Amino acid sequence: GIEKVTPFYIHAITLYSNLKGAYRLRGGTSSVVEALVSKIEENGGKVLTGQEVTKIVVEGSKVKGVITNNNDFYECDYVVSSTHPAETFNLLDKNPLIKNSFIARILSEKNSYPLFCLYLVMKPGSFKYINRNFFIRRGNKRVNYVLLSMQPPAVGSDFAEVVTIVTSSSFSQFEKWKDTRTGNRGEDYLEYKENLEEEILDFVAADFPDLRSSIECKFSASPLTFRDYTKTPEGSAYGIQKDCNKPFSTFIACKTKLPGLYLTGQSNNVHGVLGATITSLLTCSDILGQDYLMNKIIRAI
Numbered sequence: 001g002i003e004k005v006t007p008f009y010i011h012a013i014t015l016y017s018n019l020k021g022a023y024r025l026r027g028g029t030s031s032v033v034e035a036l037v038s039k040i041e042e043n044g045g046k047v048l049t050g051q052e053v054t055k056i057v058v059e060g061s062k063v064k065g066v067i068t069n070n071n072d073f074y075e076c077d078y079v080v081s082s083t084h085p086a087e088t089f090n091l092l093d094k095n096p097l098i099k100n101s102f103i104a105r106i107l108s109e110k111n112s113y114p115l116f117c118l119y120l121v122m123k124p125g126s127f128k129y130i131n132r133n134f135f136i137r138r139g140n141k142r143v144n145y146v147l148l149s150m151q152p153p154a155v156g157s158d159f160a161e162v163v164t165i166v167t168s169s170s171f172s173q174f175e176k177w178k179d180t181r182t183g184n185r186g187e188d189y190l191e192y193k194e195n196l197e198e199e200i201l202d203f204v205a206a207d208f209p210d211l212r213s214s215i216e217c218k219f220s221a222s223p224l225t226f227r228d229y230t231k232t233p234e235g236s237a238y239g240i241q242k243d244c245n246k247p248f249s250t251f252i253a254c255k256t257k258l259p260g261l262y263l264t265g266q267s268n269n270v271h272g273v274l275g276a277t278i279t280s281l282l283t284c285s286d287i288l289g290q291d292y293l294m295n296k297i298i299r300a301i
């Protein structure tokens, strides 16, 4: 967190998660996506990927649908947007119900810092899997803090297959390439990333001397990668920064003033995966009604 800015409850949630040991998923995080997709399909829904919403269409005084980059129009009664609110309001047709002053406020909110992430694919049977996360902080060089975590291996294996190392970053570090897109940023960008990867590996070598020699190949993602894939401003990892000095302006209601348009995701209430999960319940309860949703949840557990 940030001293004198981050609310205590954010600090407490994060600390609790660190003390209990952040969970990791066997099979990687894509197993959550697969489970969600099959649930959506089971209920008659359809998931479209590789399509970017380029416009949220408003007609009269309500939402009418969305247009995607293929120029397809999807008509609907509800649009639930999980993109960063700044992106949602950029896509929204001008309308009298969402005031410019409200949009200006959202655009002016500060965002949390971005991350630089190093993914290591390990040589089979070379690096022992350790069932915990490591938070390492030391020194005052450019890399002075990392979270190292190993993806649980296939059942029956004692060896790590994928190791992820995350460190905090800043957009200014990558500003030089801000007008480029993933895959086309040039040699100097790749070289810069490569140097950073090496610094990270040097940093963790004191704790994991065998790590480097066990690497089969490595990939890394910069704030620009996250910006281009998730559309968060400057690649922010945790969305709009909660600020204890102005708690109300950094909370954004899930139900907007425009009938049919709902927001969800970490920027509305609480950062992180937990925040996105809690907020999805709030959004559903705004649409379906709190009593209906609570009864359904209580009956299911």
Ligand SMILES: Cc1cc2nc3c(=O)[nH]c(=O)nc-3n(C[C@H](O)[C@H](O)[C@H](O)COP(=O)(O)OP(=O)(O)OC[C@H]3O[C@@H](n4cnc5c(N)ncnc54)[C@H](O)[C@@H]3O)c2cc1C
Residues within 6 Å of the ligand: 022, 051, 052, 053, 054, 082, 083, 084, 087, 115, 116, 117, 166, 226, 229, 230, 231, 237, 238, 264, 265, 266, 267, 271, 272, 273, 274, 276
């Ligand atoms: C490297 C890294 C490590 C992290 N580790 C952790 C962790 O250990 N614990 C934790 O709690 N959090 C972690 N986070 C943060 C976590 O990823 C976020 O909190 C979470 O993903 C937020 O969920 P969301 O639904 O709000 O937004 P997102 O996950 O960003 O989902 C928004 C989706 O909308 C899509 N989108 C955006 N614009 C459009 C458009 N125009 N049309 C169509 N689709 C669009 C994006 O592609 C994206 O898939 C990490 C983040 C990063 C970058």
